Amino acid sequence: MAKQKKKNSGCALLGKELGCCKVESLISVDKRGQMVLPKEIRDKAGIRPGDKLAIVSWGKEKTCCISLIKAESLAGMVEEMLGPIMGEILKK
Numbered sequence: 001m002a003k004q005k006k007k008n009s010g011c012a013l014l015g016k017e018l019g020c021c022k023v024e025s026l027i028s029v030d031k032r033g034q035m036v037l038p039k040e041i042r043d044k045a046g047i048r049p050g051d052k053l054a055i056v057s058w059g060k061e062k063t064c065c066i067s068l069i070k071a072e073s074l075a076g077m078v079e080e081m082l083g084p085i086m087g088e089i090l091k092k
Contacts, residue, residue, distance in 0.1 A: 024038075024040075024041055025038050025040075025041060037068075045068075045070075046070070047070070051070060051071075052070070052071035052072075053068045053069065053070060053071065054068070054069045054070075054071050054074045055067075055068060056068075056069060
């Protein structure tokens with residue numbers, strides 16, 4: 001008889017690899033909507049005081065995932081994706 005795997009809640013996945021993603025920590029949101037990124041995460045991501053972060057969310061009816069991307073990296077990604085397309089459009 002095959003063993004049935006027990007489904008884990010999000011909290012039970014803390015620190016467990018999920019493909020390319022990993023739940024690194026849990027944080028709280030205060031009454032004013034503020035939250036603190038743990039120092040270890042800021043250091044690992046190279047986030048320094050004064051850095052600008054873009055918030056990207058996924059979900060149809062309800063947001064299920066929020067990602068933070070350094071604004072300088074986002075600008076580079078957009079340029080990389082749209083540069084060739086815009087180059088072709090401007091040639092016409």
